Amino acid sequence: MxxxxxxxxxxxxxxxxxxxxxxxxxxxxxxxxxxxxxxxxxxxxxxxxxxxxxxxxxxxxxxxxxxxxxxxxxxxxxxxxxxxxxxxxxxxxxxxxxxxxxxxxxxxxxxxxxxxxxxxxxxxxxxxxxxxxxxxxxxxxxxxxxxxxxxxAHLHEPATREPDVYINLPSLMQLKSISDRFTKLALADTKPSTASTASRTRLEVAANMHGCLKLSIKSDAMSMSSTWTGLTNPELDPGHISGGAESIAGLPSTRMKQLGSADGRSDEGWSSVRIDGLDWGKVMSVGRLGGRVIACFCHEHALILYVYLSNNNGDDESVLTYYISSYSA
Structure with missing residues (x-):
């Protein structure tokens, strides 16, 4: 060897x-x-x-x-x-x-x-x-x-269902800064005896197929949220989908395009997950590597992040995949 x-x-x-x-x-x-x-x-x-x-x-x-x-x-x-x-x-x-x-x-x-x-x-x-x-x-x-x-031999990537929403995330370091602020405020405003640390730092992350992303947190004492608009939703390549364009027409993300709005004000068309704020802050540290990040939302089930790194030849050949399970309501 x-x-x-x-x-x-x-x-x-x-x-x-x-x-x-x-x-x-x-x-x-x-x-x-x-x-x-x-x-x-x-x-x-x-x-x-x-x-x-x-x-x-x-x-x-x-x-x-x-x-x-x-x-x-x-x-x-x-x-x-x-x-x-x-x-x-x-x-x-x-x-x-x-x-x-x-x-x-x-x-x-x-x-x-x-x-x-x-x-x-x-x-x-x-x-x-x-x-x-x-x-x-x-x-x-x-x-x-x-x-x-x-x-x-028994180790395999987690199996997830077809995502409801695909979206390109904004700067991860910006996301981390806001997420960490929300988490610290939630911990400071909640008495230790009322809930576990994990439940007190639970963030809700949501997105739609119109370029909107929302990050929010709620506790007994507060409710805060930040919304991004004008982001992009990557198009699926029919050549990489079994069944081509016909299959894409039947995907959950295609149906979600018919719901919601680009200003983020509509309550329809959002796919959301609940995640631990402390864990999310650690995930966001990958932002120091640069690269573009696509988030795939499986509503109330999982969030999958694909971090694409450009190599010396300029191609996106390296990818870091993060699987984050959603907590139940």
């Missing part, structure tokens, strides 16, 4: 691990020479299924195994993120799977440029160049668990 890769986008890799680490302690990482997949399946809260094109993170990669050149690892995200942060200003960075004391580890090796006055701060300076420049090599070792194909 062999895995070795040269990292070309440390910044993206670092922001990705920061976002994932907020939702779960461990990630299932599936490595192939075509893509790298990160999956978070917590006991409670949002599931994440991220499929990244190789060139969104790595420059070169080698993956070899007896299982059709696929390697499955269980990786502690906090340790990986901490190691990557130290590589943000590196001149080069490589990661490989190896063993230490018969324990599998991911070894992240970074090369840093340092002046002659600062090289003593590093552990292993080498190669003295002209002008007083030096390079320093540092290796971080992260203990991981190698998973057999049988151990992950």
């Amino acid at each position: 062999r895995f070795k890769a040269s990292i070309q986008n440390v910044s993206t890799f670092t922001r990705l691990t920061a976002s994932l680490n907020s939702l779960g302690r461990l990630a299932w990482v599936k490595l192939t020479e075509e893509q790298v997949c990160f999956t978070i399946i917590p006991d409670q809260g949002t599931q994440v299924w991220a499929v990244l094109a190789i060139d969104s993170i790595f420059e070169t990669i080698t993956v070899q195994s007896a299982a059709d050149n696929v390697i499955n690892l269980e990786v502690p995200l906090a340790l990986l993120h901490r190691a990557l942060k130290s590589a943000l200003h590196a001149t080069s960075a490589q990661i490989r799977l190896t063993k230490k004391d018969n324990v599998p580890v991911l070894a992240l090796t970074i090369v840093m440029a340092a002046s002659a006055n600062t090289h003593r701060a590093f552990d292993a300076p080498f190669d003295d160049f002209g002008g007083g420049s030096r390079e320093t090599m540092v290796t971080h070792e992260i203990a991981v668990r190698v998973l057999s194909p049988e151990a992950v």
Whole structure:
């Protein structure tokens, strides 16, 4: 079994691990020479299924195994993120799977440029160049668990029904700011003895097929909401739908287009979910990666977010999928 890769986008890799680490302690990482997949399946809260094109993170990669050149690892995200942060200003960075004391580890090796006055701060300076420049090599070792194909065979993305509404979300950092404000106010205005923390931070998120999005929260002491208008609802491609245009005509989202209004004032045509505000705030941290986000609403059932990241060639080849279950009323 062999895995070795040269990292070309440390910044993206670092922001990705920061976002994932907020939702779960461990990630299932599936490595192939075509893509790298990160999956978070917590006991409670949002599931994440991220499929990244190789060139969104790595420059070169080698993956070899007896299982059709696929390697499955269980990786502690906090340790990986901490190691990557130290590589943000590196001149080069490589990661490989190896063993230490018969324990599998991911070894992240970074090369840093340092002046002659600062090289003593590093552990292993080498190669003295002209002008007083030096390079320093540092290796971080992260203990991981190698998973057999049988151990992950039962893991699949959640099954959801056909969404009622598709909509392009506004800036996630803007959404996070407002969501966090609502959640903090709800916690401050509700007595601890009257309800659980989860019920006190429950947000309602709703959208229609006319470019409107609504975020609201209610407690015993208050009721607040924010509404966005002028957003876009992506069109479905008949070429990607079984049955083509005829099938699209019968979808729930097509029927929802006949209801509601673009000013958001109509009570009709809204699809809504109830989610935990604290968990939602963690999900919104993916906004630091940029990219466009499509939200799919399954009324009172689930909210699915698709975060599309542009790669070096400009194509949307990497997608992070977030599955958020709705609470009952």
